[in-house]
Amino acid sequence: NAGVMQNPRHLVRRRGQEARLRCSPMKGHSHVYWYRQLPEEGLKFMVYLQKENIIDESGMPKERFSAEFPKEGPSILRIQQVVRGDSAAYFCASSPRDRGTGEQYFGPGTRLTVT
Amino acid sequence: LAKTTQPISMDSYEGQEVNITCSHNNIATNDYITWYQQFPSQGPRFIIQGYKTKVTNEVASLFIPADRKSSTLSLPRVSLSDTAVYYCLVGRLTGGSYIPTFGRGTSLIVHP
Numbered sequence: 001n002a003g004v005m006q007n008p009r010h011l012v013r014r015r016g017q018e019a020r021l022r023c024s025p026m027k028g029h030s031h032v033y034w035y036r037q038l039p040e041e042g043l044k045f046m047v048y049l050q051k052e053n054i055i056d057e058s059g060m061p062k063e064r065f066s067a068e069f070p071k072e073g074p075s076i077l078r079i080q081q082v083v084r085g086d087s088a089a090y091f092c093a094s095s096p097r098d099r100g101t102g103e104q105y106f107g108p109g110t111r112l113t114v115t
Numbered sequence: 116l117a118k119t120t121q122p123i124s125m126d127s128y129e130g131q132e133v134n135i136t137c138s139h140n141n142i143a144t145n146d147y148i149t150w151y152q153q154f155p156s157q158g159p160r161f162i163i164q165g166y167k168t169k170v171t172n173e174v175a176s177l178f179i180p181a182d183r184k185s186s187t188l189s190l191p192r193v194s195l196s197d198t199a200v201y202y203c204l205v206g207r208l209t210g211g212s213y214i215p216t217f218g219r220g221t222s223l224i225v226h227p
Contacts, residue, residue: 041219042217043202044217045215
């Protein structure tokens, strides 16, 4: 059973461009979480999605950031008009449908660098 | 959201037992306590989770007192490969969904 896949692993964007980060959850997992980690800091929750639904986006900035988890295909975290402060590692995690208690499986992350 | 407080760093030696304590004074009734391990440039890895009393698995033990305002992760006989950052999480259950809150983590360095 393949683990959580994220791509790209590294992404470089210039200020003002768009960044699209992809996450494929583990097989059979229908819950996806996105986190952001700044250097020397812990992970900050951004958004929690189930298939075709955003369940909790309380950690997501109100502007420029959006997330989706379509019926088919990976979950996408989209950052429009990136700024240097968006440079960070973005992690995706998935959990099985029947586990609401918090055991999550993390991907290797996408390291976004904004120049 | 319940906030967690844990030591910023700890040092240990191979073969010793390591105990990392996390404070979560305002933990809510439906909050679980979860610990993750993270190596540099990798995603966190689930270690153990509990609600109350003691939980043990093949990797670690988790001790939670009756008031649940703190918890202690115990790593028996650490090795150099246990050098990592350890996060204590307290997450809320909302409608069956678990939203975890990561703290700053404890950087554990195991010396030969």
